[in-house]
Structure formats: structure tokens, C-alpha cells
């Protein structure tokens with residue numbers, strides 16, 4: 416199992432550019448199924464999940480070519496509507512292929528998606544929405560078959576503002592007949608990015624970023640390829656580097672950020688006492704003083720504090736004097752990193768969906784294992800501040816979301832190597 420070996424204690428300083436967003440790139444790549452032609456998408460991060468998505472699209476018949484972070488995607492020859500099960504299981508977001516495949520081929524076959532172990536992740540909201548749009552759904556031998564000779568616009572109220580369900584229904588709605596309204600839609604910046612990309616194809620979508628999204632379906636009309644699109648910067652990766660700077664009481668500047676997207680994270684970092692200076696697309700964080708604990712940090716859908724930053728933030732709070740209370744409201748079981756942080760000397764008690772964190776003066780190096788992507792990031796962050804050497808097993812989880820993490824951290828002065 417791959418691992419990061421980190422010798423802690425170095426204060427991070429310097430400047431790095433933030434990669435493009437994984438969670439924007441994935442649905443945008445899936446949406447290229449909706450048009451037949453060459454799409455050029457820029458700043459797509461070089462990550463395991465992106466490779467899985469492009470592998471799936473290639474298996475379906477798409478032509479994919481890659482030059483650095485620029486992907487050319489041509490789905491003109493796609494003629495398969497069954498997503499290979501082995502690849503489907505590789506990651507959760509393979510589920511967002513359902514909407515565009517159903518829109519284009521009137522039928523789709525998928526299996527339940529895989530992904531990180533962060534609790535049960537049902538897809539009932541995706542399926543309910545598609546069914547309201549006229550899809551007939553059948554489950555057999557672990558596969559889900561959906562058919563809709565003519566998808567029709569529908570008024571859909573999501574029980575929870577699910578990011579993936581909102582994306583799937585937006586993509587299905589684009590080729591449906593008539594108007595689709597998604598109420599209680601997710602408001603994440605990645606939803607706005609998908610809307611922008613789909614509208615560049617010729618779709619008519621309004622409202623992304625608010626809780627009501629309206630899609631004027633174009634029936635079977637052809638959508639055109641998007642010849643030049645750059646995905647938004649990854650706000651979670653940016654947040655992770657800021658927390659890494661804070662835990663080492665360092666000073667780091669990030670380039671390529673959208674400040675508005677970062678505000679839920681910046682607000683909490685400010686509350687801990689980190690100093691933040693912002694320019695148009697950059698943030699400088701300095702953590703040169705004693706940081707403060709947080710009485711209440713709750714994860715929430717955007718614009719709340721992102722669940723994907725919960726684990727990295729827990730690592731930081733584990734080193735901040737006083738007691739912090741952190742509540743996870745988005746996923747049912749996303750505290751697996753707490754046990755590993757305890758191996759490093761952290762004082763964390765879990766009570767249901769709440770973590771009570773009593774800051775310690777020093778974490779100590781240990782052998783730990785990441786069970787999911789952000790847990791891995793949290794353990795690497797903790798290791799940067801710990802006394803002595805830490806080995807974080809499970810680097811493959813981290814590689815799902817962070818491009819060249821070890822190189823970026825090394826360039827900021829960290830002592831980190833990756834072992835195969």
C-alpha cells in the first residue's frame with residue numbers, strides 16, 4: 416500500500432497555484448456525452464478519479480486526448496449506454512453518467528457506484544428525479560436499468576440538496592422535452608460551473624447557485640461542443656493548503672482561487688485567529704500567533720462549511736489550545752480519521768455526529784492509515800506539525816483528489832516523500 420512519509424515540524428512558507436476542481440471536472444466530463452463533437456476542457460486536474468471518468472467515457476466509445484491539464488473529449492462515436500461495472504465501482508461520481516446517457520440514448524444501465532467509505536451514500540434522489548422525468552427504472556442482478564423513450568420536463572423537489580442528484584437531473588433535463596424545475600437544489604460552485612458549461616453547449620439553464628434551477632429542455636435538438644472551457648479552481652484543495660499552512664504556523668500564498676467560493680472556509684480560519692490577506696484571485700494566510708479553538712463548527716451544504724474540509728479542520732483544531740466542537744451533518748459516518756489522529760496524540764471524543772476536540776501542545780509522529788480521501792489529507796496535515804516521523808498509508812485515496820500533493824508541500828518547505 417502506498418504511503419507518505421513525513422517528518423514534521425517545518426513551518427510552511429511560499430506560494431503555490433491551486434489545481435482545477437475535481438468535483439467540477441467530473442460532471443463536466445460526463446456532460447460531454449450530450450453533444451457530438453470535440454470539447455476542449457482546461458485545468459482538469461491529473462487525478463485518479465478523472466482517469467476513471469475518462470476510462471469510462473473511452474469504453475463507451477468517446478475519443479479522449481490529453482495534453483497536460485487540457486482534455487479533448489469527443490463523444491461523436493459513443494454507442495454504448497451500459498457503464499462497465501468494474502469502473503462504476505471505482506468512484507461515487509460515476510453515477511452522474513446516468514442523466515446524460517439517458518438523455519442521449521433514451522436508456523442506460525449502471526450498477527451502484529463505489530467510492531470512499533464515508534457512510535451510506537444512497538442514490539434514491541437521483542432515481543426519484545429521473546422517474547419524475549418519465550424514466551422507467553428496473554433493478555436486476557445488481558444493475559439499474561433506466562429507460563425513457565422521451566424524457567419530459569418535471570417539477571422536482573429534492574428532499575436534500577444533493578450535489579450529484581442536482582447535476583444528474585440538470586444533465587437529463589437539458590435533452591428532455593419541456594421545462595424541468597429542480598427545487599431545493601444544491602448551490603455549490605461546482606453546480607454553477609456545470610450550468611455554465613452546459614449553457615456554452617447551447618442548453619438553457621438558469622438559477623444554478625440558488626435553490627431553484629430551471630432548465631428549458633431542448634427535446635432532441637443537437638447541442639454543440641464547447642471548444643474552450645476552463646474549470647473553476649478547487650476550493651477544497653485550496654482550503655487544505657491553507658489549513659496545512661495554519662497547522663505549521665506558517666505563511667503561504669495561494670494563486671488561482673475564487674474568493675467567494677472560499678468564504679465559508681476563510682470565515683472559520685479567521686475565527687481561529689489566522690490572518691488572511693486576499694487579492695483578486697489569491698489568498699495569503701499567516702498563522703504566527705496562538706490560534707483559538709472553535710465553539711461550533713458544523714458542516715452544511717454550500718454556502719455552509721464544506722464536509723470535505725471537516726477532516727483537515729479537525730487536524731488543525733487538534734493542535735489548537737482549548738476545546739472545539741465539530742458537528743458533521745452531511746454524511747453519516749465521516750469521522751474515521753479521528754481514530755488515526757488519536758494515534759498521533761490528539762484528544763478527540765466522538766459522540767454521534769459530534770467530535771469534541773481538546774487541543775494538545777504537540778502531536779507525535781505515528782504509523783496511520785487513511786481510509787478515505789479527506790481523511791488522508793487530514794493525516795498528512797497533522798503529520799506536518801507532529802514531532803518526528805509519520806507514515807500515512809493509503810496514499811491512493813489522497814491521489815483521488817490532490818494533484819502532486821507531495822511536490823506542492825515540498826515546495827513549501829515540508830519534508831515529505833511518497834513510498835510506492
Ligand SMILES: CC(=O)N[C@H]1[C@@H](OP(=O)(O)OP(=O)(O)OC[C@H]2O[C@@H](n3ccc(=O)[nH]c3=O)[C@H](O)[C@@H]2O)O[C@H](CO)[C@@H](O)[C@@H]1O
Pocket residue numbers: 437438439441507508535536537538539540541542575576577578579580601605716722723745746747
Ligand atoms: C464528486 C463530488 O462532487 N463529490 C461531492 C458531492 O458528493 P455527492 O454528490 O455524492 O454528495 P450529495 O450532496 O449527493 O450527498 C449529500 C448527502 O445526501 C445524501 N443523499 C444523496 C443522494 C441521494 O440520492 N440520497 C441521499 O440520501 C448522501 O448520503 C449524503 O448524506 O457532494 C458532497 C457534499 O458536498 C461532497 O462531500 C463530495 O465531495
Ligand SMILES: C=C(OP(=O)(O)O)C(=O)O
Pocket residue numbers: 438506507508530531533723788789816
Ligand atoms: C467525498 C469526496 O468525493 P466523492 O464524492 O467523489 O467520493 C470528496 O471529494 O471529498
